[in-house]
Amino acid sequence: MTTRTRGALRTAAFLSPWLVGFGLFFAYPLAATAYFSLTHYDGFRQPVFNGLENWSYVLTDYPAFWPAMGNTLWLVVVMVSCRVVFGLGVGLLVTRIKRGAGVFRTLFYLPYLAPPVAATLAFVFLLNPGTGPVNSLLEGAGLPAPGWFNDPDWSKPALTALAVWGVGDLMVIFMAALLDVPRERYEAAELDGASAWQRLRYVTLPAISPVVLFAVVTGVIQAMQYYTQPLVAGKVASGAIGGSGRQFRPGYPEDSTLTLPQLVHDLGFQRFDYGSACVVALVLFALSMVFAALLMRRGGPLGAGG
């Protein structure tokens, strides 16, 4: 055996778990999803080719598709910006705190670790319009008390509050970037008489801009894939009983918490319209990959250089 064949065999051996996983859990199901999207398929009878029928159904007749796209756009614009701005703010704050910095950092980080179902349940309780502590405090202060997860105008802001509460991941990433900005630049700016705002605008932000871009792009991907929190919030706030065999029309209240992944579940596992579910899955796939490609560009944050 030549050294080259030996090298190739060695590489293949080390990669083998991934090669099998790639074929079985990525390439095959992706191809099958594309094929099913062109068929009428209920999981019992064989799939029957029906051209673009599912595509036209999902894009024009399925009433939940466009509300889900609209909600996703809302989440991308509002939730992602709130998380990035707040994460950066908390990161700046933590790098300036002198006393008990470690304690503050831990406290700020903890909510990020709360399991999503548990955190969502906690927020549905905290924000429940009847007896929730938040509305008690708001009313006590003479402020209006919204219906949060039970009001279509307030359900996405409530989800945003939940997402901002768990901003610890961004805080850590921003903190690391902020500590990497060379001190001399701040000192030079200070000598030039730059105000605190000018130092942030002209020294800090340009230095950490790749990290801000990373936070925004991963935030957009997460917003498109947002599933557990809106679904659980809708189920619990509406009083629907979860569990086996029970149907739940996602989006409570009034489609305001619908997102694309929930449609895959609803079409596939509640209506057994696998063909249409695969159409939504492919839309989700295309959107995710566009933004993943942004991250993977040469020189991008996850660029596979070197």
Add this chain to the structure above:
Amino acid sequence: MAPRKRLLHWIAVHALGVAAALFFVLPFVFVGLTSLMSDEQALTRDLVPDTWEWGNYAAVFRVEGFALWWRNTLLYAGLGTVLTVVSSVPVAYALARFRFRGRRLVLMLVVAMMMLPPQVVVIPMYLFWAKQLDLSGSLWPLIVPMAFGDAFSIFLLRQFLLTIPDEYLDAARVDGCGELRTLLRVVLPMARPGVAAVALFQFFYAWNDYFGPQIYASENPAAWTLSYGLESFKGAHHTDWNLTMAATVLVMAPVVVVFFFAQKAFVEGVTLTGVKG
């Protein structure tokens, strides 16, 4: 003037810090307080319990299934984590150290898989596990794939292995170690923090997973995990907010405890996934 300005700045920063800390901590406090209220008081707007009902936590464990969900969650998270680490380390090592054609392509596919939401491929996957292998109603369709490398773990481990200087590997080779021996004897001991971070992330992923158990285990309550069972807790067991919040605390607590013991590895991991040095 300058020292006074510095003092004001110090006060402003720390006051803001305390305000932010309240925002992050108060939800936990309210959840904890409500979990200790009596059934009647949980229906009121009170914030602090009149009588502290520690028995609520025992009551949660008496709810049918709760103890079983604990066991299932530990099995899914524990076994899944071990399988993920064992299968991902060699792949990450090859991607970090071997020169071969198609390496860039493999790396790009790994990142693509990392960004892929599970819903995209769930329909063929469900049909495969349920119809071909008759394994629905259990957690095996979630555990078995972890024996074939996890994209996120591979990516994170590779980033970590890149930080190990070549000299150590060259030295091992000069001593006549093969690649596998080098990996096990030289690289793994040095990569312990990276492996710890991956193990933690994977453990938390399985602990927190809701979609997976919903697809494969929902038909069989005996196979539910904590994250999945918790959602149905309030409605299905006719319990009020006090017991629901006690259950919520019991699902959050292990994650918090693990975090306190492994804080350093965790934060290192988050930073590592962020942006390459």
